Amino acid sequence: MKIKNILTVVLFLATLSFYAQSDKIDEKREKVKAFKVSFLTTELELTSTEAEKFWPIYNAYDDKQFELRHDKMKTYLRKLDDDNLNSLSEKEAVVLLSQIESTDKELYLLREKFMSNLKKVLPAKKILKLKKSEDDFNRKLLKQYRDKAGKN
Incomplete structure (x- = not known):
């Protein structure tokens, strides 16, 4: 597995753990989202025209x-718990693996469409800057x- 894929999985799991620690998932997500918007706005230095087209996309x-990572993957991860994994039949494991692959494919196609849409509104250099900023x-x-977590 490539290091980029490993980093993505680690970040996903960290994000999932971050959200799972509280009943206030929506509140925490909104805080993170606001922090991210602020961070990306500063880093990308978008013109007002670019920003108007960029943010909806x-x-x-x-x-x-x-939605894909949180809702679908959360379901899969619960099934991958050691106790659940050991009790899965081979048929159930095949179905679960197929679902995970399908979600991975959906994420890939989503990212591909996103990049295609971005190319219509931002120069390539800012798209690269977006990737680095993310x-x-x-x-x-x-x-x-x-x-x-270290302080607790």
């Missing part, structure tokens, strides 16, 4: 990605999570 993508944001969020 980005928000639709981000919401759908969250990675930086995720590292910063993970660091905050670790720092907070």
